[in-house]
Amino acid sequence: MSDATHHGLPMQEPSHPPAGRGFWRNLPFWGLLPSWLLMAFALLVPMIIIAAVSVASRGAYGGFDWGFDLTGYRQILFNEGWSGELEFTPQYLSIILRTLGLALTTTLLCLVLAVPMAYFIANQPPARKAALVYLVTLPFWVSMILRVYAWMIILGRDGPLPRFVEFFGAPAGLSFMYNDGATLAAMVYSYMPLMVLPVFASIEKLDGTLIEAAHDLYGNRWVTLRRVILPLAAPGIISGAILVFVPALGAVLEPTLMGGGKQMMMGSLIQLQFGGGRNWPFGAAIAMTLLAFVVIVLILTARRATAKGATT
Amino acid sequence: MKKYLLATAMGMALASAAQAEGKLNLYVWSDSIDPELIEKFSKENDVQVSVDGYTSNEDLLTKLQAGASGYDISTPSQHFLRIMIDEGLIENYGANKLKAFDNIDERWRNQWWDETQEYSVPVAYGTAGFAVNTDQYKGPLDSLKYFFEPDGELAGKIAMLSYPDEVVGAAQLYLGVPFCSEDPSEMKKVLDLLAAQKPAVAVYSSDNIDSRLASGEVAAHFWWDGEELKARMGGAKLDYAMPKEGLVGWIDSMVIPKGAPNRENAIKFIEFMSTPENATAQMNFYAHSSPMKVIPEQVVYTKEKAPELYPDVPVEFSRTCSPAAQDLVTKVWTQLLQ
Numbered sequence: 001m002s003d004a005t006h007h008g009l010p011m012q013e014p015s016h017p018p019a020g021r022g023f024w025r026n027l028p029f030w031g032l033l034p035s036w037l038l039m040a041f042a043l044l045v046p047m048i049i050i051a052a053v054s055v056a057s058r059g060a061y062g063g064f065d066w067g068f069d070l071t072g073y074r075q076i077l078f079n080e081g082w083s084g085e086l087e088f089t090p091q092y093l094s095i096i097l098r099t100l101g102l103a104l105t106t107t108l109l110c111l112v113l114a115v116p117m118a119y120f121i122a123n124q125p126p127a128r129k130a131a132l133v134y135l136v137t138l139p140f141w142v143s144m145i146l147r148v149y150a151w152m153i154i155l156g157r158d159g160p161l162p163r164f165v166e167f168f169g170a171p172a173g174l175s176f177m178y179n180d181g182a183t184l185a186a187m188v189y190s191y192m193p194l195m196v197l198p199v200f201a202s203i204e205k206l207d208g209t210l211i212e213a214a215h216d217l218y219g220n221r222w223v224t225l226r227r228v229i230l231p232l233a234a235p236g237i238i239s240g241a242i243l244v245f246v247p248a249l250g251a252v253l254e255p256t257l258m259g260g261g262k263q264m265m266m267g268s269l270i271q272l273q274f275g276g277g278r279n280w281p282f283g284a285a286i287a288m289t290l291l292a293f294v295v296i297v298l299i300l301t302a303r304r305a306t307a308k309g310a311t312t
Numbered sequence: 313m314k315k316y317l318l319a320t321a322m323g324m325a326l327a328s329a330a331q332a333e334g335k336l337n338l339y340v341w342s343d344s345i346d347p348e349l350i351e352k353f354s355k356e357n358d359v360q361v362s363v364d365g366y367t368s369n370e371d372l373l374t375k376l377q378a379g380a381s382g383y384d385i386s387t388p389s390q391h392f393l394r395i396m397i398d399e400g401l402i403e404n405y406g407a408n409k410l411k412a413f414d415n416i417d418e419r420w421r422n423q424w425w426d427e428t429q430e431y432s433v434p435v436a437y438g439t440a441g442f443a444v445n446t447d448q449y450k451g452p453l454d455s456l457k458y459f460f461e462p463d464g465e466l467a468g469k470i471a472m473l474s475y476p477d478e479v480v481g482a483a484q485l486y487l488g489v490p491f492c493s494e495d496p497s498e499m500k501k502v503l504d505l506l507a508a509q510k511p512a513v514a515v516y517s518s519d520n521i522d523s524r525l526a527s528g529e530v531a532a533h534f535w536w537d538g539e540e541l542k543a544r545m546g547g548a549k550l551d552y553a554m555p556k557e558g559l560v561g562w563i564d565s566m567v568i569p570k571g572a573p574n575r576e577n578a579i580k581f582i583e584f585m586s587t588p589e590n591a592t593a594q595m596n597f598y599a600h601s602s603p604m605k606v607i608p609e610q611v612v613y614t615k616e617k618a619p620e621l622y623p624d625v626p627v628e629f630s631r632t633c634s635p636a637a638q639d640l641v642t643k644v645w646t647q648l649l650q
Contacts, residue, residue, distance in 0.1 A: 061398070091646060157527055157529045178514045264649040276638075276641070276642060277639075277645075
């Protein structure tokens with residue numbers, strides 16, 4: 001953002017359309033119109049529909065009837081117990097917390113792995129750099145479900161990893177599937193490129209002389225990383241973290257296929273309510289709750305970013 | 313969810329465009345219809361057929377409820393068929409006046425899911441139960457006890473489906489609780505049974521069952537008779553349990569969703585699938601029993617070759633549960649996986 005001023009380049013005036021020619025000459029508006037329409041149609045309209053469904057009353061066999069009803073939201077916290085009394089039920093809350101925990105852990109692991117990787121790539125000669133970036137994006141050429149199946153083969157019974165451990169004396173017929181570790185492995189693998197690329201982009205722009213300066217001032221490697229590299233790479237880290245955290249919140253595939261589906265996540269809970277549960281308003285209410293978390297995270301990071309921008 | 317609604321919106325936009333003559337859009341159980349039959353129908357009638365698949369009745373119901381699916385034929389199971397009739401989601405195409413009706417085996421006509429047989433023609437039936445990998449498990453298979461209350465050999469090596477309906481149904485059979493019970497204390501017993509079994513369960517999943525079971529990743533898997541039969545015929549060392557408590561039964565029927573753009577072709581297709589010759593070919597492909605009159609000499613899966621399809625234990629068909637009963641099923645499932 002502040003690149004131009006760093007290098008002492010003059011700030012360019014943004015070119016405005018000639019003033020006073022009225023609405024029809026507003027080129028930026030018309031140029032962006034297709035994307036506005038797409039956003040409205042593909043993002044806002046479905047969101048409004050979900051919001052409306054979440055406060056509708058439920059149909060007997062799925063579906064919904066128009067009519068204001070907040071049962072869906074109440075149900076997140078209060079349900080009829082087995083005795084028929086309305087009581088506080090933490091079951092959905094614990095599913096929500098578990099989902100947040102998984103998304104957060106995934107983001108952190110991605111971050112820990114991505115920073116050194118991005119740093120390494122950024123410090124290669126240009127040709128090799130391009131090849132490495134290409135390799136990072138390569139998994140995206142293959143469907144997500146195939147990549148998860150590949151992990152099932154790697155970790156599963158008689159897969160390469162159990163075989164490898166067997167070689168060092170572990171018992172035969174091992175399987176590393178169907179546990180939290182397997183879920184995390186697939187999650188981190190799936191979302192890793194979303195973290196590496198933005199972090200790489202900001203580390204690449206990093207001025208090497210600043211690192212030299214840090215060393216000249218007797219900063220050791222750790223101090224240099226903490227006080228020079230990380231703060232300068234922060235924009236990339238923040239956008240990478242958002243790119244990983246948000247889709248990880250809605251993950252269904254990895255917890256079901258790798259973790260064995262023994263514990264529900266928000267994604268599978270929503271799926272259950274629209275399917276077997278036949279309770280669309282409740283499903284929509286959980287979807288809105290998920291959306292609320294995402295919006296809160298986005299607002300918080302945006303605030304932090306602007307606060308930081310103001311101080312530098 | 314966003315994706316889902318977007319798909320619906322696009323589906324609505326496409327539905328009107330798909331009205332061209334000579335088309336037929338199937339939305340049926342994945343890999344359930346013999347591709348050779350589809351090709352034959354397509355050639356004989358000069359109709360372009362497209363096939364989409366689903367893997368659960370819930371998926372189908374949700375899609376039809378969302379409206380204007382653009383599909384001409386679907387194959388729901390009996391308990392969902394009843395809901396679709398009651399909710400007005402499928403067409404009354406006068407099935408009982410078709411030639412296909414005369415080809416339905418007498419015992420499958422005019423059942424509770426379609427008393428007047430105006431809405432549907434059955435296409436396949438079978439059971440849901442447990443299959444085991446016989447390399448991994450050599451114990452008895454005559455009771456659901458070995459799966460719901462496993463000791464030793466099967467502990468940690470059991471896989472269940474990821475949909476509550478079949479799993480809860482089997483648990484009800486085992487406990488002697490009636491299907492669609494509205495009694496919370498009975499359903500609490502179902503939950504207690506499944507919760508006690510959970511530590512012995514490796515995975516709750518409806519995908520990729522054959523490879524999970526054949527590779528020995530799990531030793532026992534909740535499954536359907538025909539799928540197990542096909543895998544066994546393909547060389548996998550499997551066996552299908554015949555528990556004395558019984559098996560959960562299902563029957564899939566061909567229906568026409570409301571507002572289907574190619575209704576005439578759909579009826580042609582239903583007639584086509586119901587001739588003895590084609591019904592036999594379909595059974596030989598799908599490996600589930602046929603509710604139609606077939607040509608006995610041409611049936612591949614005979615009683616000797618395929619005992620899975622000819623159970624001698626009681627078979628109880630899933631019922632259409634009231635909303636109150638369904639809520640209890642969902643409650644059991646949520647608390648099991650909370």
